[in-house]
Amino acid sequence: MTLKIDKSLAEVLEWRAKSQKAIESMSPEEQIAYIRQKAQDFMRRHNFKLMATDSSGKKMPYPPPLHD
Numbered sequence: 001m002t003l004k005i006d007k008s009l010a011e012v013l014e015w016r017a018k019s020q021k022a023i024e025s026m027s028p029e030e031q032i033a034y035i036r037q038k039a040q041d042f043m044r045r046h047n048f049k050l051m052a053t054d055s056s057g058k059k060m061p062y063p064p065p066l067h068d
Contacts, residue, residue: 005013023031043050052062
């Protein structure tokens with residue numbers, strides 16, 4: 001029996017493999033910063049403006065700014 005993989009799933013699996021290869025030699029902190037930066041770049045490119053709500057109901061931009 002041959003397992004048929006949908007084209008979109010194959011693409012996601014390829015992205016996942018590339019991402020894992022890109023971060024495999026990084027520390028956990030570097031991995032988080034790398035992934036976060038990629039997500040922010042994607043959001044800027046596609047003009048996404050996400051908002052988060054804290055426990056008091058206050059809205060704030062998401063993701064929150066990085067702290068140095």
